[in-house]
Amino acid sequence: MIGALISIEAVSKRYPDGTVAVDGLSLEVPDRSITVLVGPSGCGKTTTLRMINRMIELTGGRILIDGEDIQHKPVNALRRSMGYVIQNAGLFQHRTIADNIGTVPRMLGWSKAKARERSMELMERVGLDTSMAKRYPYQLSGGQQQRVGVARALAADPPVLLMDEPFSAVDPVVRRGLQEELLRIQEELGKTIVFVTHDIDEAIRVGDMIAVLRTGGRLAQYAPPDQLLSTPADAAVEDFLGADRGIRGLSFFGTDALTVDPGGIVASDATAQQVSSRATEGLGHLLVVGVDGRPLGWADAARLRESGAAAAGPKGGPAQLLPHGQAFRHGEDSLRVALDCAVLSPTGWAVAVDGEGRAVGVVSQEQIAAAIRAAHSQRGTAPVDVGAAR
Amino acid sequence: MNNGFFNMPSDLQHSYLGLIGLHLQEALLPVAIGLLLSLPIAQLCVRFKWLYPPVLWATTVLYAIPSLAFFVVLIDYTGQTKTTVVIPLSLYSLVVLVPAIVDGVRSVSPETHAAAVAMGIGPVRRYLQVELPIAVPAIFAGLRVATVSSISLVSVGALIGNQGALGNLLQDAMTFHRPIYAVSSVVTTAVLAILADTALVLVRVALTPWLPKSGRRALRGRDRANGDAGADRGAGKGPATGEPLDGGTTDVRPTAGSTL
Numbered sequence: 001m002i003g004a005l006i007s008i009e010a011v012s013k014r015y016p017d018g019t020v021a022v023d024g025l026s027l028e029v030p031d032r033s034i035t036v037l038v039g040p041s042g043c044g045k046t047t048t049l050r051m052i053n054r055m056i057e058l059t060g061g062r063i064l065i066d067g068e069d070i071q072h073k074p075v076n077a078l079r080r081s082m083g084y085v086i087q088n089a090g091l092f093q094h095r096t097i098a099d100n101i102g103t104v105p106r107m108l109g110w111s112k113a114k115a116r117e118r119s120m121e122l123m124e125r126v127g128l129d130t131s132m133a134k135r136y137p138y139q140l141s142g143g144q145q146q147r148v149g150v151a152r153a154l155a156a157d158p159p160v161l162l163m164d165e166p167f168s169a170v171d172p173v174v175r176r177g178l179q180e181e182l183l184r185i186q187e188e189l190g191k192t193i194v195f196v197t198h199d200i201d202e203a204i205r206v207g208d209m210i211a212v213l214r215t216g217g218r219l220a221q222y223a224p225p226d227q228l229l230s231t232p233a234d235a236a237v238e239d240f241l242g243a244d245r246g247i248r249g250l251s252f253f254g255t256d257a258l259t260v261d262p263g264g265i266v267a268s269d270a271t272a273q274q275v276s277s278r279a280t281e282g283l284g285h286l287l288v289v290g291v292d293g294r295p296l297g298w299a300d301a302a303r304l305r306e307s308g309a310a311a312a313g314p315k316g317g318p319a320q321l322l323p324h325g326q327a328f329r330h331g332e333d334s335l336r337v338a339l340d341c342a343v344l345s346p347t348g349w350a351v352a353v354d355g356e357g358r359a360v361g362v363v364s365q366e367q368i369a370a371a372i373r374a375a376h377s378q379r380g381t382a383p384v385d386v387g388a389a390r
Numbered sequence: 391m392n393n394g395f396f397n398m399p400s401d402l403q404h405s406y407l408g409l410i411g412l413h414l415q416e417a418l419l420p421v422a423i424g425l426l427l428s429l430p431i432a433q434l435c436v437r438f439k440w441l442y443p444p445v446l447w448a449t450t451v452l453y454a455i456p457s458l459a460f461f462v463v464l465i466d467y468t469g470q471t472k473t474t475v476v477i478p479l480s481l482y483s484l485v486v487l488v489p490a491i492v493d494g495v496r497s498v499s500p501e502t503h504a505a506a507v508a509m510g511i512g513p514v515r516r517y518l519q520v521e522l523p524i525a526v527p528a529i530f531a532g533l534r535v536a537t538v539s540s541i542s543l544v545s546v547g548a549l550i551g552n553q554g555a556l557g558n559l560l561q562d563a564m565t566f567h568r569p570i571y572a573v574s575s576v577v578t579t580a581v582l583a584i585l586a587d588t589a590l591v592l593v594r595v596a597l598t599p600w601l602p603k604s605g606r607r608a609l610r611g612r613d614r615a616n617g618d619a620g621a622d623r624g625a626g627k628g629p630a631t632g633e634p635l636d637g638g639t640t641d642v643r644p645t646a647g648s649t650l
Contacts, residue, residue: 055507076510084508090501094523094600104509136600149505162508 004066004159004192005031006052012060013047013217021047022217024061029209032190034182036207038197040240044217045196049162052194053079065160080104082160083153083191088169089145091137097123097148098133104156115155122151125188127181143174150182154189163195167202179206200241204229204248212237226252230376250336253375258338258368260330260352260361265289268296272308275301283362285347288321293358297321298347327351330360335375339368395574399562402552406574413555413582417541420476424483424536425529431484432491433517445488453485457546465550475547475554482543483536490532494525527601530594534587541583545575556582 006029013022022044029035037045050056052063054075063070070078091100101122102115110118120130126147137145146166153161167175183206186193197203203210204225212220212228214236221233229249232238238245265287266275275286285298299321325345328337330352341350342365349362396406404412435442460478468474498521506520545557552558559575562568 053508055504076512079508079510082508084505086501086505086508088499088501090499090503090505092502092506092520092524094520094526094598096600103511107510138600138602152505152509164504 005029006160006192006194007064007067008048008052008061009064010061011048011051011058011063013044013051013056014059020217022051022058025213025217025219026061027211027219027222029192029194031192033208034186034193034195034206035209035211036195036197036203037211037213038200038203038207039213039220040215041198042215043213045198045213046164047217048213049164049194049196052160053082053084053162055079080108080156081158082162083155083158085146085149085153085161085163085166087165088142089137089149091145091148091152093137096134096136097128097140100137100148101152101155103152108156118155119151122154123148125154125185126151141174142170143178146170146178147181150178150185154185154191159192161191161193163193165196165198168197168199175202182206201248204251212240226379230379247336247339250339250372251334253335253372254331255328255333255335255338255352255371256331257375258330258335258352258363258371260363262361264349264362265359266299266304267291270304270308272305275304275308283347283349283364285322285349287324287349287351287359287362289359293356295324295327295351295353295359297324298345298349322346324351327353327357327359329353329355335368335372338363339365339372342368395570395577398559399566399568399571401562402558406578409556409559410578410582413541413544413557413579414586416472416475416544416547416553416555417479417582418537418586420479421483421533421536421540423476423480424487425533427480428484428487428491432488432495435488435492436495442492449481449485449488452481457482457543458549461550470551470553472547472553474550475544479540479543483540486536486539487529487532490528491525494528495521497528498524526597527594530590530597534590537586537590538583541586542579545579 006027008025008027008029011022011025012020014020025044025048027035037048039045047056051058052070054070092103095103098116098119101119102110105115105118106112116133120133123130123133128144128147128151132140132144137148140148146169149166153163167178170178179202195203195206207225209222210225210228211222212233214220220240221228221237223231223233226249228237229241229245229252232241232245261283264283266289268288268290284301286301286304288296288299288304290296323346326341328341328350332355338350338352342348342363345351349364350368351359352361352363354360398404398406398409402409431445435445455478457478460481461474464474464477468477502520502524503516506516511520545554545560548554548557548561554561556575556579559571563571563575
């Protein structure tokens, strides 16, 4: 089975004491995508998630999965049709890793052998060594435990995956790895994932759609991440997004349309004459590349024209090489990465490389800025419009 | 201690080993009964939180009743039999076992509990397959204290005639002016307690291959989950025994002598 469509229709959760956790929330969760519920604590995001598998019963509205009201399904069958991943993994500490993963398949009546085979398959899928199958949770690191948590949720191949702050308890480096792993798995499996987090950066990184909730359980904005960053619905959402949202939004613009100048590159064995034929306007430095095409560093253009690139080789000549810094992969990396390379470059020019790391051209900050403007106007999301609207 | 330590006076109508068998029977049966009673009681206390304080109060009050008083009441109904000894000892074990099991079940982390619910594991299965296995270390900590305490308490059965097993030797020591009987009684009882305790530790180790070898990491997790659950149970009334490493936060209750 692959993803299912979840319709949340005017759903409310009111507790007997009058507290309203979720208030008239409507969301269409597209199938085969990651929808992130994000917001400050007390915004009802976890409550909303838990209403989908009826760990919390809603008190108003309804939730449909592929058009079927969840209230009409037996509750345990409903829950087994959804994988659930929780903070700290919540593994069964008294069961081995393989048994943890095989819990739901065994309950669904799979044979021991089949469940075990499935556990092994899933361990590989989430990037765990199958030699860990017989270990107990305490023998694993937090990140590894969380991978087991994901594998356990996927065990019975449910169409829906509910993830409740799954990566909040691990350190930032491990978290980043887990996020990438999730995106990779999602590309392969195409589940419908509802993902709760309080971390807006995580939301932007993993989400296809982001629902920003505000305290009191109301929807503030529901949009794809690039749109959220470029046009927040109101000041509260903008505040929640935090600083640098313009720069962060550049992550969603590719560098395919960015023209890079191959004229700024010279081979390390080029003669003075060959160098002279290269004239890139406004470029005081030329990028010297090795015989394999990989960038070596920046050299002063005037010097190179006099003495040729060979003299400025890596061993140091009259013209010392400046470090070329980070390079971006042309067509693969985002405009954000390209801009970052240009900002960090000692010459103000970013180096573009191909998939194999060979230099394909150089591009200036100004050219990147022009590309950003062009990309914005193409999408109709120019930042100035936001200012005018407010 | 030539003959005397192992040669029993004839009035006891038991050999040394027979006396040990009787002693273990009178000591372990109450623990088993106590465990069977505690499991449902503790589950109710977990389920209905308001029930826990009155239950604790009740078990503590029962524990405060001297065994002699129990015997006086029970002897009208059950006579000078083993039952008269077993009933109070069973009730005494509750004071240790109920909190131990409640703590153990509560030590299941909220995440693990939520994951179990979310996986569609119903309440009965959840109790048997998740909560109880995870509570095993805490339950065994309680069982150890209850068992050792029970082994030492059996001796008071001597007060109602011939029901003290090894404890009857104490009486004979006085009657026959043979201190060796007292030594035999005390040493044997202590050795039995140590052996029973060791046996329980071994069973616990066999049941919990999933516990970190040092025992420390899991303990810290449990402590955090439990908070200071021990605080609302008040202080134990005797010297604490047992091994804190295995005991978790289980309030270790008094053992021998305090109700004599």
